Structures are given as structure tokens and as C-alpha cells.
Amino acid sequence: MGSLGHELPLHVTRSTLLIPLAIALLSRLASAQTVYLDEPFDSGSFPPAGWLEENNGISVGWEPSPSRAVHADWYGLNDNSLISPSLDLSAGTVIGLHLTHDQLFARYRDQNEIEISLDGGVTFSRVIAIDGQVDGMGIELDVDLTAWAGQVDVQLGFRYVGDFANEWSIDRVLVDDFLPDPPPIWPELPTDFIAWEGYCERFDELVGVLPPHFAANSVDEASRYPDLDGWCNIGQLAPCTEVYSGLASLELGLNPGTTNFHNVANAIIIGFDGSTIQNTAFEMMVWQAGEELDPDDGVFVSVDGETWHALRTDWVRMTSGTSYQKQWRRVGGDLANSGLNLSGNFYMAISQADDFPFGGQDGVAIDNLCCGGAVVPLRYQINNLIAGSVARFEVTGLDRDAFVSLMYSFAGPGPTTTPFGLADLGSPYATLATVDADRYGRAEVALMVPMGLLGRTVWTQAVEILGASGRFSNPLEVTVQ
Numbered sequence: 344m345g346s347l348g349h350e351l352p353l354h355v356t357r358s359t360l361l362i363p364l365a366i367a368l369l370s371r372l373a374s375a376q377t378v379y380l381d382e383p384f385d386s387g388s389f390p391p392a393g394w395l396e397e398n399n400g401i402s403v404g405w406e407p408s409p410s411r412a413v414h415a416d417w418y419g420l421n422d423n424s425l426i427s428p429s430l431d432l433s434a435g436t437v438i439g440l441h442l443t444h445d446q447l448f449a450r451y452r453d454q455n456e457i458e459i460s461l462d463g464g465v466t467f468s469r470v471i472a473i474d475g476q477v478d479g480m481g482i483e484l485d486v487d488l489t490a491w492a493g494q495v496d497v498q499l500g501f502r503y504v505g506d507f508a509n510e511w512s513i514d515r516v517l518v519d520d521f522l523p524d525p526p527p528i529w530p531e532l533p534t535d536f537i538a539w540e541g542y543c544e545r546f547d548e549l550v551g552v553l554p555p556h557f558a559a560n561s562v563d564e565a566s567r568y569p570d571l572d573g574w575c576n577i578g579q580l581a582p583c584t585e586v587y588s589g590l591a592s593l594e595l596g597l598n599p600g601t602t603n604f605h606n607v608a609n610a611i612i613i614g615f616d617g618s619t620i621q622n623t624a625f626e627m628m629v630w631q632a633g634e635e636l637d638p639d640d641g642v643f644v645s646v647d648g649e650t651w652h653a654l655r656t657d658w659v660r661m662t663s664g665t666s667y668q669k670q671w672r673r674v675g676g677d678l679a680n681s682g683l684n685l686s687g688n689f690y691m692a693i694s695q696a697d698d699f700p701f702g703g704q705d706g707v708a709i710d711n712l713c714c715g716g717a718v719v720p721l722r723y724q725i726n727n728l729i730a731g732s733v734a735r736f737e738v739t740g741l742d743r744d745a746f747v748s749l750m751y752s753f754a755g756p757g758p759t760t761t762p763f764g765l766a767d768l769g770s771p772y773a774t775l776a777t778v779d780a781d782r783y784g785r786a787e788v789a790l791m792v793p794m795g796l797l798g799r800t801v802w803t804q805a806v807e808i809l810g811a812s813g814r815f816s817n818p819l820e821v822t823v824q
Contacts, residue, residue, distance in 0.1 A: 393428030451508030533614030550578030596701030610694035763813025
């Protein structure tokens, strides 16, 4: 299938594109041994010799313009096709279509499609739909037509469907026996690498800024070129709405505000230094809103940023099925399953493809990614600590088989020896409550705050108890309001 070229911003003028486009086209012509069609739309006649237009009569449809064919944004439901001469591809083995086109008001597009006919133009089937959302001039599109090599009567149709705003212009159509190298699966890679062993990412400190060992990708799923409607968000696009703990998470999907439903692929790529790897396991918390299986879905690893090996796939299956939709689940994996030598620098991709806005019927959120010897940290927080009111105490990151003890002291920060190790509490200390973790590793309790504690400072800490061992959370020093 073909690939959409990078869509250039509006401020790039046609004159600035002439030299690089000419070089690109000449390079293609030099590389190709056979040219089946080369139409620059500059003959002065329209449609050009051998071409024809099918027009449904709502507007004038396809029109001539200097060195291009243009379909403007006519009112009324237009469905008009500009159809090429018959091409004899019977001797071909590799066939490439190379289109240079312009887009105006791309976000209002209904359909811009390239179709193909093998029966003299009686019937057409879709080859590719153009769905990039960025306006631009001199956009390059390469489509693999090798599936139709050997056919004696091939016609291409450039079909415009719409009733408002979108304008599509075709500058040049070239069909030959040359195909460029496909774009990379993920075009953006990190420029730095961080040690794998013990790395734990809660995403809270990344809000608005991605460090150099991170790279965000949102691309058209088929072409792998940038797609502005992608949603690869750690707070740099908008505040996160689905968070397991803390301030942020990694959200993947289609832009929550868009009504332009189309397939977009998203990934955060993390650069890791594997020189100190001892433990190849990792775990993370995952939330999914009703995913469909897609080849881009999962966790992948690569040593070169080009070839990717799956570690975990299928977000629904990873989170134990559709019954746990929109619920946080602990998901683990192991680098060893890749079969790669990861003792040097390598990349991990957490990725997903979607055709519906994040958080509605689709989307994935990731939080608390911990690698190597690290484990999901315990996070302890208190809300509404007001005298005479009900306060909510919450601990996340627990093992689902554990219970948690909430300890407190009025004697300062400690440390103090307890049966479970050193606590960051003064002595004496007491237990406020003991709560079982739920199946998502979360424990919470609501307690009334006595009026007599108004203005008192309390030091408190949670300890996870699993068997005979204990693990402490972050300590809190709070004053009752």
C-alpha cells in the first residue's frame, strides 16, 4: 500500500518547492527504466489528451489551473473523478505511482481517493484514501501499484467527494517501475539513553517537557508520516484525564476533540542503556477504553530503531479482557522474550493505533512504568484533611494480595524501628487503619477527622504488608486544617 508524503506548512510557497521537487522527480525518472505515465497538466488542454472526467453535475468539477488540475470547494455534494488514460502494465514487475498534490482546508475533507479500474473504467476499486490533516503545497505521495503489474488495461481515477471547503489540486502524476524506500515505522527516536536497571517512570515530572531519552510519535497508520490528530500525551498537549497516581500518565489515541475519525498510530519511544542490566523484567499500570487489536498495539523493543520485536501485544488481552475495560490493571513483561542482545543502547516503544478519540470507545493510558529491579512505587496521599470532616486516605502501587497499614505519629519525622523496618515517623507511633488492597493494587479508607486535631501536625506513612515483609510508601507531613 502507498505512503502519504510529509505535508508542508502553509507558509512554504510553491516557488521554494520547485527546485527540490524537480530534483526528486528527476531522481525518480533516472532510477526508473520504464515510465508508463507522466502527466504535469501543463499541455494547455483539459482534461489532457487521453484523460476524461466523470462529473455528477453538481459543479464544474475538476478544472484546469496553471500546471495542475484542481477541484475547488464547491457547494453541493460533488462526486467527481478525473480518470487517466489506459496503461499497459503487462511487462511490469514493480509499479510505483508518484503524485505531487496540494491540499487546502484538509480538515473539512470528505473523500480524496485514488482508485483503479481494470475494465475500461466501468468499475473502480479504492487504492488509497488521502486523509492527512495538514494543508500544504507540493505534497508528495508514493503508492505501490505492484499488485496490478501484468495487467494490460489499467486506469487510475482521482475521486473527489465533498460539499464544502476542501480543495484538492494535482500537480503531477507519474507511474513508473520505481518505489522509494518506505518511511520508518516510528520516525522520531530519542537522542539520549537512560540506564534500564531500576528505572521507574511515573510521568509526573514530564508534564509539558519530554526529556532527551523520550520521543513522541503520532503518525498516519498506513503512511507513517506525521498526523496532527494523534494523541501521544504526557500533559504536553493537555492535562491528562486518566491517571493511576500522581499528576500525569501516558495517553495514546486519537485527539479527544476531533470528529475526523481515521486511523492514527502513536508511540512513546524510550532510549535505554542496557550496559548494567541484571533484571530484564518490567511492569506498568495499564488502562484501556475498548481497544481493537492492531499491529501497532503493545510494547516493542529495537536495537536500531527500524526493526521492532514484540514483547507484549493486544491491550485488551494484556488487561485481562473486556470485563476490565476502563480499569487500571498491572501488566508485566520481559526483555528476554525479544531474543535480542540488549547489553548496549536500545529502544522501547509503547504504542497503539486507533480510529476513535481517546477516552471514548478507544484509547490506552500507561502509568508507573518500572524496569529491572524497580517495582511500582507505593504512593500515599490524603485528601480533605479538615477537622470535623471526612478525609480520604489512599495508597496505590500495592500488590493485589497485600494489605496496608496506615501509621502516624505526632512526635516528628523519626526514623523509628518497626517490625517492618525503619519508618519515617517519630516514636511513639500508632496505626490509623489497616486496609486490604483491591485487585488493582489500590487501598483507600475514609475517616472522620476529630475537631480536637485542628492545627496539629501529623507525620504519617503507609506500609505494605505481604507475608512477613513490609514496604514503605512516601512519608507525609501534614497539618490538620
